[in-house]
Amino acid sequence: MFKKLSDERIDNVIFVGNPGAGKSTLINCICGEAVFKAGVAFYGITEVLQQSQIRGVNFIDTPGLDDMKAREKAGKEIETALKTKGVTKLLFVMTLEAGRIKPTDLATIGVVLRSIDGKFKDSVKYGVIVNKVTEQVLEADIRDELILCLGQTLDPPPSSVSFVMEDPVLIGQNKFTEPSRFLIDAINNTPGIKIYKNINQIVYYEIEKLREEQEKALNDAKKMIEELKAQLKQLSKPRFRVGKGKKLHSVQCSFYINSEGRKVRVIDYNPIELCLICSNFE
Numbered sequence: 001m002f003k004k005l006s007d008e009r010i011d012n013v014i015f016v017g018n019p020g021a022g023k024s025t026l027i028n029c030i031c032g033e034a035v036f037k038a039g040v041a042f043y044g045i046t047e048v049l050q051q052s053q054i055r056g057v058n059f060i061d062t063p064g065l066d067d068m069k070a071r072e073k074a075g076k077e078i079e080t081a082l083k084t085k086g087v088t089k090l091l092f093v094m095t096l097e098a099g100r101i102k103p104t105d106l107a108t109i110g111v112v113l114r115s116i117d118g119k120f121k122d123s124v125k126y127g128v129i130v131n132k133v134t135e136q137v138l139e140a141d142i143r144d145e146l147i148l149c150l151g152q153t154l155d156p157p158p159s160s161v162s163f164v165m166e167d168p169v170l171i172g173q174n175k176f177t178e179p180s181r182f183l184i185d186a187i188n189n190t191p192g193i194k195i196y197k198n199i200n201q202i203v204y205y206e207i208e209k210l211r212e213e214q215e216k217a218l219n220d221a222k223k224m225i226e227e228l229k230a231q232l233k234q235l236s237k238p239r240f241r242v243g244k245g246k247k248l249h250s251v252q253c254s255f256y257i258n259s260e261g262r263k264v265r266v267i268d269y270n271p272i273e274l275c276l277i278c279s280n281f282e
Contacts, residue, residue, distance in 0.1 A: 010192055011086025012058045016078060017093035018066035018108055022131045024050070026093065026164070026183060027059050036061045049077040060084065065108045065207055075204035078112060082199045087192040090126040092158075099137060101146065103218060106153055107211035113156070114206075117198035125159040127190030129183070132166040145225055152221040153214055162186030 015023040024036040035052040050061040060081045063074040082090075092112070094105035109128070116124055128150055130137075137143060143163060151157040164182050 009087050010057050010089055012060055012084050012088040013187060014060045014062065014081050014084070014088055014090050015093055016062050016081075016090070016108070016112055017131075018064035018105060021064070021093040021095050021105075023093045024061050026129070026131065027052075027061055029183065030054075030187075031059065035059070048073075049081050051081075058084065058086075065111060065204055066104050071204045071207070075111075075202040079115060079199060079202045082112075082115065083196045085196050087194060088196070089187060089190045089192050090195075091129055091186065091190060092126065093129045093131050095132050096130065096137065096146075099142070101149055101153075101218060103211045103215040104207075106150075106214035106218070107207045109154060110210050110214065111202060111204065111207050113154075115200050115202045116195055117200060120195065120198050121156060123193070124156055124195070125191040125193050127160040127162065127186055128154075128158045129186045130161065130163045133163045134166060138163055138165070148225055149218060149221045152224065153217040159191055160186065160189040162189065 015027060017023045027036055028034050031052065031054050035054075036050045048063065052059050062078045062081050063070060065071055065074050065078070067074065082088075092105075092109045094102070094109075096102070113124065113126070130146065137146070147161045150161055162182055162185060164186070
């Protein structure tokens with residue numbers, strides 16, 4: 001059975017994502033029953049807007065834009081969903097490919113966000129659910145890199161990014177199980193917004209152009225992350241005490257250091273970059 005998400009007023013929870021992302025299955029898990037058709041198919045199972053009201057909350061499932069044959073119709077269905085009156089939580093569902101973000105998913109998010117009137121761009125809040133992830137993806141370094149990539153490539157950046165584990169129980173037609181805390185948190189951490197009066201036509205035919213732009217943006221973001229990791233690696237190196245038997249400063253081992261037993265000598269010593277922590281070396 002559906003459990004109350006939070007005390008915050010919610011009229012609608014809209015799920016947007018490409019075919020195979022698992023939108024319908026996630027909603028079924030939240031509702032505790034097979035409210036929407038879900039399963040594995042070559043093309044998306046969700047062809048039209050689906051909605052079901054559970055305890056006063058209107059859950060809306062939308063078709064994906066990645067299905068080229070049904071792209072125009074899908075765009076109109078998503079547009080209709082966004083025009084639903086009330087306080088809405090907008091959630092984009094995506095999956096990874098070999099642990100990487102797919103440009104097509106970013107393009108879908110971008111096309112939908114562009115349909116919101118530009119005057120309200122800064123106030124747009126939405127969440128991203130990265131669905132069907134492995135335990136490896138949940139490791140801090142990988143997770144943080146993915147969140148950083150999403151923040152760098154999406155405009156405006158998401159208000160929340162959540163990861164939902166892959167569950168073998170959900171493989172098959174119209175499956176559901178107890179919703180994970182990650183899924184509940186994904187909804188609770190996404191702010192509600194009123195956008196139904198500010199929706200323009202979804203320009204679905206720009207998705208291919210936007211996909212190319214997002215692919216370049218992803219590559220740029222990855223380069224930036226690699227540079228940041230290299231800098232952090234230097235900053236996180238252990239500290240060495242300099243000298244013996246007298247009060248001296250700590251320095252980063254990024255300096256050239258020669259060590260012989262307990263004797264430590266620093267070459268190219270720069271007093272401007274001294275650590276502020278002082279201690280006696282023994």
